[in-house]
Amino acid sequence: MSSTELPGTRTAAGVTPDDGVRVGSGEELRSVTLPGLQLTVRSRPPARPGLPPALCVHGLGGSSVNWSALLAALEADVDAEALDLPGFGHSPPPDNGDFSLSGHTRAVIRHLEAAGRGPVHLIGNSLGGAVVTRVAAVRPDLVRTLTLVSPALPELRPQLSALPTALLAVPGVTSLFARMTRDWTPERRTREVLALCYGDPGLVDPDGFAAAVAEYERRLGLPYFWDVMTRSARGVVDAYTVGGQHSLWRQAERVLAPTLLVYGGRDRLVSFRMARRASLAFRDSRLLTLPDAGHVAMMEYPEAVARGFRELLSENAAESGRS
Secondary structure (H helix, E strand, C coil): CCCCCCCCCEECCCCCHHHCCCCCCCCEEEEEEECCEEEEEEECCCCCCCCCEEEEECCCCCCHHHHHHHHHHCCCCCEEEEECCCCCCCCCCCCCCCCCHHHHHHHHHHHHHHHCCCCEEEEEECHHHHHHHHHHHHCHHHEEEEEEECCCCCCCCCCHHHHHHHHCCCCCHHHHHHHHCCCCCHHHHHHHHHHHHCCCHHHCCHHHHHHHHHHHHHHHCCCCHHHHHHHHHHHHHHHHHCCHHHCHHHHHHHCCCCEEEEEECCCCCCCCCHHHHHHHHCCCEEEEEECCCCCCHHHHCHHHHHHHHHHHHHHHHHHHHHC
């Protein structure tokens, strides 16, 4: 597949145009190599020196490109980057094959430690929301603020529309699904994903849809695609069943960082009703509700999410000034 790199962008060593990397105007990619782990990181040069650092973490089946619109919206506010979790986007699987929630959490922590950019404004969506919640709970020294867009926190009564995703964790289901959908075109697969993730799939313009189709086709060609999806989904389900001090809700209660919670009223994967429980769990939280948004508000309504984030920054700066 041809490169989607645009004039004015560059591709760093370790990520080549032949990889079919989707790079937006003004974006840069680089490869970060750590022992047993290689991560692809997407960023935009900050509007001016000295802006506070931020890191974005995508959800299950996503990648750093999910944050491109928000990175652009926030370029005057933070020095932001987004990473591809191990096995997703253009990051290869880790050497240890660990796709558990704890494994993804360790990958984010190791990146932050190696980059030396912390503490950062940490932003996560869905699976990434659960990951950054755990990061904030166990390593508060690395986190300035926390922003969660439809975080994948345990629900006692998940929505029926979310069950197919959860079923990926069941042994044999992924291979069965792959066989049942082997005749689906990339266009159909992409429409199914957009219908699940967007409150209004019509928000995706033709160029965006074509890029999404090309990316889905590229991922399906990866020999580890289904394995990574299955094991990461299983990692989320396993994390939902953990009790005691290691449960995600207990860890949410331990988060000290000021937290912005973003929930979409048309989210088919994370129930809108979870917003109230999350607001009670995170001790220093504020809630942004977007009635028309689905599961990926930062892609659907990036300016609205950016405004909420700026308000969080302003509040945090005011609190820091008083302390």
